[in-house]
Amino acid sequence: MVKQQRNLLWLGLVALLGGGMIGAYVFATPTEQVIKINSKKFVFIPNQITLKKGTPVILQFTSEDVMMGFYVPELGLRTDVIPGQVRELRVVPEKIGNFAFVCDVFCGSGHEDMNGMLSVVE
Amino acid sequence: MTNRRDFLKLAGLGGVVFASGLSRFAIGADGKHASGAMAEDFYFVQLSDTHWGFSGPPNPEAKSTLKKAVAAVNSLATQPDFVIFTGDLTHTTDDPKERRKRLAEFRDIVAELKVKQVRYIPGEHDASLDKGEAYQEFFGNTHYTFDHKGIHFITLDNVSDPAGRIGDEQLAWLEGDLKALAKDAKIVVFTHRPLFDLYPQWDWATRDGAKAMDLLMPYQNVTVFYGHIHQEHHHMTGHIPHHAAKSLIFPLPVAGSQPKRAPLPWDAAQPFKGLGFREVEADVKPNKFDIKELTIKAS
Numbered sequence: 001m002v003k004q005q006r007n008l009l010w011l012g013l014v015a016l017l018g019g020g021m022i023g024a025y026v027f028a029t030p031t032e033q034v035i036k037i038n039s040k041k042f043v044f045i046p047n048q049i050t051l052k053k054g055t056p057v058i059l060q061f062t063s064e065d066v067m068m069g070f071y072v073p074e075l076g077l078r079t080d081v082i083p084g085q086v087r088e089l090r091v092v093p094e095k096i097g098n099f100a101f102v103c104d105v106f107c108g109s110g111h112e113d114m115n116g117m118l119s120v121v122e
Numbered sequence: 123m124t125n126r127r128d129f130l131k132l133a134g135l136g137g138v139v140f141a142s143g144l145s146r147f148a149i150g151a152d153g154k155h156a157s158g159a160m161a162e163d164f165y166f167v168q169l170s171d172t173h174w175g176f177s178g179p180p181n182p183e184a185k186s187t188l189k190k191a192v193a194a195v196n197s198l199a200t201q202p203d204f205v206i207f208t209g210d211l212t213h214t215t216d217d218p219k220e221r222r223k224r225l226a227e228f229r230d231i232v233a234e235l236k237v238k239q240v241r242y243i244p245g246e247h248d249a250s251l252d253k254g255e256a257y258q259e260f261f262g263n264t265h266y267t268f269d270h271k272g273i274h275f276i277t278l279d280n281v282s283d284p285a286g287r288i289g290d291e292q293l294a295w296l297e298g299d300l301k302a303l304a305k306d307a308k309i310v311v312f313t314h315r316p317l318f319d320l321y322p323q324w325d326w327a328t329r330d331g332a333k334a335m336d337l338l339m340p341y342q343n344v345t346v347f348y349g350h351i352h353q354e355h356h357h358m359t360g361h362i363p364h365h366a367a368k369s370l371i372f373p374l375p376v377a378g379s380q381p382k383r384a385p386l387p388w389d390a391a392q393p394f395k396g397l398g399f400r401e402v403e404a405d406v407k408p409n410k411f412d413i414k415e416l417t418i419k420a421s
Binding site for chain 2: 071073080100101102109
């Protein structure tokens with residue numbers, strides 16, 4: 001049975017970090033949207049993610065083959081993505097814009113191409 | 123003493139570091155290890171990111187580029203005291219047997235260097251998929267120190283952990299090594315990834331690099347040389363300069379200048395464009411460098 005781990009992140013207290021984001025661990029509610037992001041050598045599927053400002057969402061990660069890392073540097077948002085596990089990040093986006101994400105765990109020839117874009121819109 | 127102009131004319135590939143005026147660095151007042159009594163002028167050569175085993179359009183001359191670099195170093199009128207390769211000696215492969223084959227071929231090619239003092243550190247392509255196991259079979263420890271003519275050299279491994287961490291154990295080792303040094307000791311750090319957040323969006327960072335920098339900050343004369351980003355780059359963390367070397371396989375774009383960190387395309391009209399060498403001449407003042415870039419020619 002797949003081990004499920006919840007790594008829930010609340011990103012809402014913008015003012016405390018001068019427009020940045022701050023995280024705290026909370027539990028998701030059943031009604032929140034879940035976006036599944038599968039990873040395999042050397043791609044995140046999907047690699048374009050659009051979120052609505054102020055709307056909580058669960059990003060749910062799986063890996064088909066090797067360990068990866070999902071990292072959005074500008075938002076300080078990251079998790080390991082481990083085969084056989086489901087990792088989740090709860091996100092409440094507060095900052096509009098396009099934020100690049102990357103695999104930050106070296107996973108082979110093609111690792112350098114493993115990235116994507118998280119967009120936050122009104 | 124090396125004639126710098128001769129050096130500029132003859133060097134063909136790679137990063138070249140010219141250190142001079144080292145006799146200015148005296149033994150620390152507290153008697154701790156520092157430079158000084160034996161200090162004399164010398165230079166060393168830094169080569170980086172040779173990616174032996176790579177094949178593809180970004181470098182149709184991949185099978186000859188490393189050999190050209192070796193020939194260029196051998197052609198220097200005055201040979202360097204030592205040569206160091208700062209990681210990604212080989213291009214990665216999932217096949218452990220093929221990885222060892224590439225490491226062996228690399229070793230055999232660089233054995234042609236006239237200089238027999240050759241040092242190595244791994245890059246993520248060499249070491250991240252097996253935590254440095256194969257690399258160590260060929261080149262030994264992934265982090266170590268050595269002293270040469272008044273300079274204390276420290277190599278740091280930020281690639282054997284695929285997450286790009288130095289790790290607490292190695293950081294403790296670094297702390298212990300630094301404690302033996304005077305605060306004015308001349309220190310050079312070699313590493314593969316940048317120790318600062320150059321551009322994490324392209325994985326150009328070391329996750330715990332700030333911890334290493336915190337340990338280095340109390341020391342007055344520290345310079346960091348690294349690779350990984352396949353281009354010349356210079357950065358200051360307080361008083362500590364970081365200098366990235368060009369690659370010997372293909373150049374990468376400036377951070378954030380394009381959506382993906384794809385190699386810059388090979389220019390048939392200008393072979394080896396972007397693989398030119400960097401010359402750094404250390405002035406007598408700590409951490410002051412004069413840097414020149416030269417292009418390379420196909421023949």
